[in-house]
Amino acid sequence: SDQRIYRASTTAPVNIAVIKYWGKRDPNLNLPTNDSLSITLSQSDLRTHTTASCSSTYRASTPSDSLLLNGKTEPLTTPRSIVCLRSLRALRSKLESENPELPKLSTYPLRIASSNNFPTAAGLASSAAGFAALIRAIADLYELPQDPRTLSVIARQGSGSACRSLFGGYVAWDAGVREDGLDSCARVVASRSPWPEMRALILVASAAQKDVSSTAGMQTTVKTSGLFRQRLEDVPRRMKEMERAILMRDFETFAEITRRESNSFHATCLDTDPPIFYLNETSKMAIRAVEAMNKEAGMAVATYTFDAGPNCVIYYLEMEWNFIAAKLHVALKGKEGWPKGSMSDLSGLRMGN
Ligand code: PMV
Secondary structure (H helix, E strand, C coil), rough: CCCCCCCCCCCEEEEEEEEEEEEEEEECCEEEEEEEEEEECCCCCCCCEEEEECCCCCHHHCCCCCEEECCCCECCCCCCHHHHHHHHHHHHHHHHHHCCCCCCCHHHEEEEEECCCCCCCCCCHHHHHHHHHHHHHHHHHHHCCCHHHHHHHHHHHCCCCHHHHCCCEEEEEEECCCCCCCCCCCEEEEECCCEEECCEEECCCCCCCCCCCHHHHHHHHHCCCHHHHHHHHHHHHHHHHHHHHHHHCHHHHHHHHHHHHHHHHHHHCCCCCCCCCCCHHHHHHHHHHHHHHHHHHHHCEEEEECCCCCEEEEEEEEHHHHHHHHHHHHHHCCCCCCCCCHHCCCCEEEEEC
């Protein structure tokens, strides 16, 4: 019988949304209530590295699928992972029935080894990179011919935002209208190269895990927040303006939509019953610092956005770095909750193609 070990490795980067995904119209399929748009960071910054392997010989020791996450063994039994593995196995199985000479990889146990090049506990978007890397590694292992859109549909079922991490650059996730979700996946708005000066800086305002998961938070917001319904009316226009701003490299508009989107999202969190607080005092200090520097400059030199946690992502253009760094230094250094270390520890992250 076939004793070989089959293996494939890949990496997927973190993405940070400027138009936020918040709300599911179908929680089982992870279908969103609105379109969203994010920027994928470069592979050299925050990313997950994943190796997928399978072999008939694994049956003897670990008959089921297993996951080694940052060196710790974990079962691959969350409903989300099961759905993703089932979809990928079904595609492989179809390929095997069409090509009987292929080894029956779909029947072998899978072993996944995954690690982040940043602390998983730091509250930074890790599920997006994690699921994107998982899906791509298994698709490579199974030599699936499917296009990135199909893989994006599968990744979406693992973690909504993961569907965007399969693409580089500026990436939209179209909510779609179909009940089966086959039109709810990511699409590239622009590659990174037309706007090479764009940078992201991540300010870690707290390394603690978030206390309300995005899935739980979204569900409560959808059920209880009136502001959320207002937000749904604003997002389509913001999506259009944002796509135009990116294609025109209009940082002023990009900056305005990004900060207002983040504030709108966190306002709906506060309007949720019971209220959800993701921002802390350090987050608010960062907001004030960016608002003040833009005012002083008389133009947008930077903008901010926060996901379901207190860490601040500042988007800015490279040429403004010295001014921005000096202002952040004055506003934030040594404040409670601020990471130890000098300002030189903070540097802009590049973003991927
Ligand atoms: O993909 P999830 O379920 O972790 O949700 C992510 C939600 C936000 O990060 C807050 C917004 C977004 O669009 O990424």
